[in-house]
Amino acid sequence: MFFEGGIQNIILLFLVGPAIVWGLCYVFKIALLVKFIVFSCYVSFAAIFYTVYVLSYIMRQDTGTDGMKSIANIIVEGSEGFFIAQYGTIFKLSFLFAFGITLTYYLRDNSQLLKQVNNSMSNTVLSLFIGICFM
DSSP, X not given: OOOSSOHHHHHHHHHTHHHHHHHHHHHTTOOHHHHHXXXXXXXXXXXXXXXXXXXXXXXXXXXXXXXXXXXXXXXXXXXXXXXXXXXXHHHHHHHHHHHHHHHXXXXXXXXXXXXXXXXXXXXXXXXXXXXXXXX
């Protein structure tokens, strides 16, 4: 069995909890946007709680035989190498594109745009802001 006990509480948390939160928001006449934010936060916290619950269940399990451990170590080494290569490539490409976007915004003529926003940002500030947001 996946969980020895407590799964009923988790099901109750996910099925009944959102209805209770939504009902309380309705009773106290809370605005729709606030209801959405409260509901989203509830679902997020419930998902985090469930994740911690499943993680604790998994961590309590036996790690396996010596043969299983040796295969698992080989898989871990391979996946770590893969992630290092992938994230290294992603970082290099994102840095290159951020630099390109920053340079493009810096060199463009935005005199009409600056008149509309009352000269609140210069080309340099706008280009740095856009480039940093991309990273």
